[in-house]
Amino acid sequence: MPKVEIYTWSRCPFCIRAKGLLTKKGVEFTEYCIDGDEAARDAMSVRANGRRSVPQIFIGDRHIGGCDDLHALESAGELDPLLQ
Numbered sequence: 119m120p121k122v123e124i125y126t127w128s129r130c131p132f133c134i135r136a137k138g139l140l141t142k143k144g145v146e147f148t149e150y151c152i153d154g155d156e157a158a159r160d161a162m163s164v165r166a167n168g169r170r171s172v173p174q175i176f177i178g179d180r181h182i183g184g185c186d187d188l189h190a191l192e193s194a195g196e197l198d199p200l201l202q
């Protein structure tokens with residue numbers, strides 16, 4: 119399985135929801151909790167094509183986007199192939 123990374127704020131409902139989907143699917147992920155860390159957010163934004171909201175999710179080299187993007191992939195049946 120490729121490395122799955124997620125940038126989060128601890129109290130962000132979208133982050134909690136995204137992590138919930140990954141956990142439900144049995145996906146192990148690396149979480150970067152960047153509460154109050156603007157330098158880390160800047161670094162995330164560079165990786166995430168300018169997006170600054172959290173969560174931002176990466177699977178391998180691919181930028182997935184946020185919580186809605188992750189769930190859209192799941193609904194379309196396109197998430198599992200990315201995780202293999």
Ligand SMILES: N[C@@H](CCC(=O)N[C@@H](CS)C(=O)NCC(=O)O)C(=O)O
Pocket residue numbers: 127129130131132133170171172173183184185186187
């Ligand atoms: N549609 C986005 C919404 C994410 C979102 O709004 N996150 C909030 C935190 S809960 C945020 O980053 N707000 C700050 C901002 O948008 O700059 C997703 O599905 O990930």
